[in-house]
Amino acid sequence: MPRNSTDAHSTGPRIYVACLASYNAGRLHGAWIDAAQDLDDVWAEIRAMLRASPFPNVEVTCPDCEGADPQVSRCETCKGRGNVPSAEEWAIHDHEGFEGLKIDEYEAIDRVVQLANVLDNLGTEAEAFVAWWHNGTAGKDPDAWEDEFREAYRGTYRTIADYAEEVLGETYDLDSIPPLLAGHIDWDGVARELETGGDIWTADGGDGVLVFDNTV
Numbered sequence: 001m002p003r004n005s006t007d008a009h010s011t012g013p014r015i016y017v018a019c020l021a022s023y024n025a026g027r028l029h030g031a032w033i034d035a036a037q038d039l040d041d042v043w044a045e046i047r048a049m050l051r052a053s054p055f056p057n058v059e060v061t062c063p064d065c066e067g068a069d070p071q072v073s074r075c076e077t078c079k080g081r082g083n084v085p086s087a088e089e090w091a092i093h094d095h096e097g098f099e100g101l102k103i104d105e106y107e108a109i110d111r112v113v114q115l116a117n118v119l120d121n122l123g124t125e126a127e128a129f130v131a132w133w134h135n136g137t138a139g140k141d142p143d144a145w146e147d148e149f150r151e152a153y154r155g156t157y158r159t160i161a162d163y164a165e166e167v168l169g170e171t172y173d174l175d176s177i178p179p180l181l182a183g184h185i186d187w188d189g190v191a192r193e194l195e196t197g198g199d200i201w202t203a204d205g206g207d208g209v210l211v212f213d214n215t216v
């Protein structure tokens, strides 16, 4: 897919939206769109791309006069007609900046935009979000995804034993254990216990292990 040179520096989640009338005619017409913005703004860019299509096949409301009464409108864009030509069908033919999250060609745009905004908000935690997402525990409400993730994500640790030591250190006063004994705690075994007991689940990532709470 061609890269739009004007926003090639963008590193946030982007989608390449292609005009299918052009595609079916053997022409590439489409636009790279920043997906981490308001849904309305994404739609506006998709519609603008379709109106600019070399293969228009429908009429749509003029974006400048919004279909004002042709009797009185002096709109230059539509010459007072209230409508302008446009292509109609589109699909997501490429995407980037989604941290390995798979976006289907016909994925609902509101879900794509929601995911893009969550990834953008999370920054360095985006990788962990993707692992959480692929685990299939996300609920039905896209607006809740970020909160659900934050509730479940315990952090990134070098090893799962490090996590076990930290979390049990918060629950129990490990300092009160004589050093002679403390040095012999089997943190790997404790960690396995937490995992097999279903309290947590983990995924590789962040140069270590991503830890998620299974109980939320």
Ligand SMILES: [Zn+2]
Residues within 6 Å of the ligand: 062, 063, 064, 065, 066, 067, 068, 075, 076, 077, 078, 079, 080, 081, 082, 083
């Ligand atoms: Zn107009």
